[in-house]
Amino acid sequence: MIQKFFDLQGASLRVSAISPVLVDCYGRIFAGRSRPLPTAPLAYGLTIISGEPLSMPEGTDPLYEGPILDEGEACFWQGPEGRTLVFPGVISLTLSDKAREATITVAPGAEERIVMTCGQLALQAALIAAKQFLVHAAGLTLPDGRVALIFGKSGAGKTTSTLALAAGGLGLCSDDAMACNVSGDRPTAWGMPRSLKVHRRTAEMLPWVQPLLSGDWSVEDERPVTLSALRTTVSVESIAAREIAAVFVLERSGVTASRCAPTSKAEVLALAAADNLRSTRTGVSEDERELFKRLGELVRAVPTYRLAAGSNPTDLASVMLAALNIQKITA
Structure with missing residues (x-):
């Protein structure tokens, strides 16, 4: 069995598999940054197996049964040993209720699915064990070294805004996934940088991005x-925990100029929860309730703003910095 360890910024995640390919697939979540030995206390263990995914036992009442965006039909149920999520014939994930352990079973040829929902849920469980939590949000570092978190509904233009902010001098932590910690005196966050998917409209709005794109246009x-490629033009940050300066909710302004102003914490929490929490047929699980609690602690601890991106987002960085009373980007 091959073992590699991934740094959770103060804790370690152990990933075990019979094949290095399976571990390396999961390692893409961390941009491949693994270690042969842990550098921090072990928080969680994940075992990845190649074989026939689990199937829901007959007579089981599922917590959820239906489609998951971009991945197809799934079923989720509570078993005697833990909760299990299955994409029939493709991949399954079991989260132990008694130990800080999870198991992914993936069908041969479906290894790319390891980094999707099953892998992300395993990572969320590991982070919760490490007193952290994963959020669907962008993160950019400010000139003073702190990080700004940006939540946004689907279609709000988070990737476009992230790239515009990076081009304006902010550092790119992630456009999609940030791990947060609210257990200390000051909330911190660190990003999981990965390749970005750029829509054609984004490339038209930010012409500097076009020469950096690779591959062909997808059906989306x-x-x-x-x-x-991004490092040739903007600053891509290292994986490190940074103090959270503020939380923003992103929307499209419908006018040319961008705007940024303080907004209510209740509004920010409602949007963040809607985009990050899952419910089942039996209600909200204990893990999801804990996530909501931590989101609330985060929102209470830092300033909150509404960031309205204009049709020309090149002014976003200056608008955000002005709202935070940061006058200029230092060298």
Whole structure:
């Protein structure tokens, strides 16, 4: 059995598999940054197996049964040993109720699915064990080294705004996934940088992005841009925990100029919860209630703003910095 360890910024996640390919697939979540030995106390263990995914036992009442965006039909149920999520014939995940352990079973040829919902849920469980939590949000570092978190509904333009802010001099932590910690005196967050999917409209609004794109346009009218390509133009940050300066909710302004102003914490919490919490047929699980609690602690602890992106987002960085009373980007 091969073991690699991934740094959770103060804790370690152990990933075990019979094949290095399976571990490396999961390692993409961390941009491949693994270690042969843990550098911090072990918080969680994940075992990845190649084989026939689990199937829901007959007579079981599922917590959820239906489609999951971009991945197809799934079923989720509570078993005697823990909760299990299955995409029939493709991949399954079991989260132990008694130990800080999870198991992914993936069908041969479906290894790319390891980093999707099953892998993300395993990571969320590991982070919760490490007193942290994963949120669907962008993160950018400010000139003073702190990080700004940006939540936004689907279609609000989070990737476009993230790239515009990075081009304006802020550091890119992630456009999609940030791990937060509210257990200390000051909330912190660190990002999981990965290739971005850039829509054709984004490339038109930010012409500097176009030469960095790779591959062909997908059926969703998107092309990827790798971190190595982005580093030639903007600052891509290292994986490190940074103090959270503020939380923003992003929306489209409908006018040319962008705007940023303080907004209510209740509004920010409602949007963050809607985008990050899942419910089942039996209600909200204990893990999801804990996540909501931590989201609330985060929102209470830092200033909250509404960031309205204009049709020309190149002014976003200056608008955000002005709202935070940061006058200029230092060298």
